[in-house]
Amino acid sequence: MMPTRRRIGVIGAGMGGLAAAITLARQGHDVVLLEAATRPGGKLRQVSVGGVMIEAGPAALTLRGVFDTIFESAGTRLDDHLRLTPRVQPVRHIFADGSILDLPMDAEDAEAAIGRFAGAAEARGYRAFRARARAAFTTLESTLLSRARPSALALASQAGIGRLLATGPFTTLWDALGEHFADPRLRQVFARTAGYVGTSPLQAPATLMLIADAEHQGGWWVEGGLSRLAEALADVATSQGVRLRLGVRVAEVLVAGGRVSGLRLMDNETIPCDAVVANVDSAALAAGRLGVAASRAVAPVALMARSFSAITWAVHGPLHAPGMPAECVLHGEDARAEYTALAYRGRMPASPSITVFAPDRFGPGLVGRDAIGGAPPGDAERLLVMVHAPARGDQGQPDVAATTACGAAVFARLAQAGILVAREAEHITGPVQFEALFPGTGGALYGPAVQGWQATFSRPTARTKLPGLYLAGGGTHPGAGVAMAARSGTLAAEELLGA
Numbered sequence: 001m002m003p004t005r006r007r008i009g010v011i012g013a014g015m016g017g018l019a020a021a022i023t024l025a026r027q028g029h030d031v032v033l034l035e036a037a038t039r040p041g042g043k044l045r046q047v048s049v050g051g052v053m054i055e056a057g058p059a060a061l062t063l064r065g066v067f068d069t070i071f072e073s074a075g076t077r078l079d080d081h082l083r084l085t086p087r088v089q090p091v092r093h094i095f096a097d098g099s100i101l102d103l104p105m106d107a108e109d110a111e112a113a114i115g116r117f118a119g120a121a122e123a124r125g126y127r128a129f130r131a132r133a134r135a136a137f138t139t140l141e142s143t144l145l146s147r148a149r150p151s152a153l154a155l156a157s158q159a160g161i162g163r164l165l166a167t168g169p170f171t172t173l174w175d176a177l178g179e180h181f182a183d184p185r186l187r188q189v190f191a192r193t194a195g196y197v198g199t200s201p202l203q204a205p206a207t208l209m210l211i212a213d214a215e216h217q218g219g220w221w222v223e224g225g226l227s228r229l230a231e232a233l234a235d236v237a238t239s240q241g242v243r244l245r246l247g248v249r250v251a252e253v254l255v256a257g258g259r260v261s262g263l264r265l266m267d268n269e270t271i272p273c274d275a276v277v278a279n280v281d282s283a284a285l286a287a288g289r290l291g292v293a294a295s296r297a298v299a300p301v302a303l304m305a306r307s308f309s310a311i312t313w314a315v316h317g318p319l320h321a322p323g324m325p326a327e328c329v330l331h332g333e334d335a336r337a338e339y340t341a342l343a344y345r346g347r348m349p350a351s352p353s354i355t356v357f358a359p360d361r362f363g364p365g366l367v368g369r370d371a372i373g374g375a376p377p378g379d380a381e382r383l384l385v386m387v388h389a390p391a392r393g394d395q396g397q398p399d400v401a402a403t404t405a406c407g408a409a410v411f412a413r414l415a416q417a418g419i420l421v422a423r424e425a426e427h428i429t430g431p432v433q434f435e436a437l438f439p440g441t442g443g444a445l446y447g448p449a450v451q452g453w454q455a456t457f458s459r460p461t462a463r464t465k466l467p468g469l470y471l472a473g474g475g476t477h478p479g480a481g482v483a484m485a486a487r488s489g490t491l492a493a494e495e496l497l498g499a
């Protein structure tokens, strides 16, 4: 008989672990949350660059309703913990031919901007694309994304075959975009949504266009950076009675009588548990990072292709880029070649797309700058520059020469586009460092890649083969991203509580 007040261990204080811990503690269980790093948040992290803290993970919050629900479930409000500012600035897209599209967040403004940039037919294509993305989100939100156990049969019966097929499960995102956009630059812009889950648009199902809809539902900047969200969730967790232990790495999930009995830490301390939620990539479990019993509880790694890793440069130094908004994307020369190199060849593309976040330009009052456009020319600003990279961080030592050459090419491309960055102080994180932060992943940042229609149904779910062991996080259903990882934590807690 399972005790009413269960002892539950949660491994990892990423979004999934924090959400699971809050849900479980709210139900009166005795929850210990064990985090290897010295701060909560996982991929939501800051790095120190020349004494200045720079956000080195995701920048903006989308689907904030997921978090409103978590905070409200604990009797508090997101707005009581964090100051959020709507993400209204356009994102600047700079293409290899030198053309520039400033794409507003608002749908009608975006349509008008696309019309001016590429003509009326492309603007109509965008309107049709948006409607399709909206339909995909609405169809799948209630039938798939908020369900703990996705089933193709249940999905078809709830959503209806017609609506389901309209989400494009059997078409690639790349091909579906070709139905809406004749201009290859716009195809590049919206193909990026597959990159948000570390997947090539040449392999991702068109269904992933729902990410574009989630983005258009509205985004938020968090004052002080998105990692503050993790700190706020950790505060809520501890206020609910969760014992948060930082700087503690779990070495093994212990088993007795065929079910989870506890956790062993690296220093051999053991913690008896009736159940465990692992906010750890299932690849890490499969690789034996949490012991033999846990490795048998999940599918073998070889069955799932890894999502992309990244190279990020967190930079603090003088920036000369008059009028540059907070978010810019410099698209590569050839999207097909770029994603083929990353996904099929496991290589860095010759001309990678580059994402630039300049948080000091996020908006009035938010970070002490009083105008979009940022600091006076030449003043020091914080930047995060990012390119996708193959997740091969567990295959040898960091290739310093290759990373240096990649950095030189990336910053030369920025300079060519009029973004002049003095790299006075910087912190580089590549696949090898991401593997060290998230062991057993090769540096993959989004769990398994989402390839083909069956990807959703083969993704690990909260339940594992080992009774008492549950999974949460971006590598688990419903998928990667800040909000979905948090939701997977809530779903894992609910599965555990229902068991």
Ligand SMILES: Cc1cc2nc3c(=O)[nH]c(=O)nc-3n(C[C@H](O)[C@H](O)[C@H](O)COP(=O)(O)OP(=O)(O)OC[C@H]3O[C@@H](n4cnc5c(N)ncnc54)[C@H](O)[C@@H]3O)c2cc1C
Residues within 6 Å of the ligand: 011, 012, 013, 014, 015, 016, 017, 034, 035, 036, 037, 040, 041, 042, 043, 044, 056, 057, 058, 059, 060, 196, 248, 249, 250, 251, 279, 280, 310, 312, 386, 437, 438, 439, 445, 446, 472, 473, 474, 475, 480, 481, 482, 483, 485, 486
């Ligand atoms: C550079 C970058 C940019 C991104 N951009 C976006 C974006 O724009 N939008 C978006 O939605 N998402 C983005 N993401 C992805 C998003 O951050 C993740 O999908 C999400 O945060 C993953 O949360 P998680 O629950 O899987 O936990 P993780 O963040 O993976 O955290 C897991 C935690 O477990 C801990 N842990 C691991 N093993 C152990 C152990 N043995 N013992 C104890 N603790 C352990 C780790 O230290 C870590 O803190 C980005 C990620 C990165 C890195």
